[in-house]
Amino acid sequence: DTEVTQTPKHLVMGMTNKKSLKCEQHMGHRAMYWYKQKAKKPPELMFVYSYEKLSINESVPSRFSPECPNSSLLNLHLHALQPEDSALYLCASQKQPSSYEQYFGPGTRLTVT
């Protein structure tokens, strides 16, 4: 089973709202990633967690706050977003940090109004 799940599928939020995106995998993978993807563009790396610790933060604004409560779960907390943050947010997992292959979830389509 190579499944990564993400909820919600779609999210519309105002600029003053606080919301969270959730990503889950039960493959025992120990590295998890958040990507942001604008329309017709490739994914851009945001954060990487390795063994539940934040390893990479690609200069992402503080209005995005990642959290990894356990090895199966990855959250992305959103606060005071801007309309330009509207995008597809993809989660991916990897068996180990040293593995090559990443498995992606279906994504959350976020619209900020």
Place this chain on the structure above:
Amino acid sequence: AQKITQTQPGMFVQEKEAVTLDCTYDTSDQSYGLFWYKQPSSGEMIFLIYQGSYDEQNATEGRYSLNFQKARKSANLVISASQLGDSAMYFCAMREGRDFNKFYFGSGTKLNVKP
């Protein structure tokens, strides 16, 4: 310099025919991996095929094969017997060494399969 270059923004192919999607890469690392992902309009990135830099044989997965030419730094995806469900965006990607943030995506190729 771009790490991954996909020069075909859009491609058309007739159903049941084969199609080649181009990908060239740029790295000075000896150890790297090359990937192809398919992204339908629904948004999910679907892993298709992987080629390691030390693999001597071209990778194959069902109807997908990766034409790996190391000296030319190319990693083209060949889809045989195209199906309507193959219509999607295809991304070539590369990971250099073992660093997390050295995972690069190309700009993608939109493939349309015509009935």
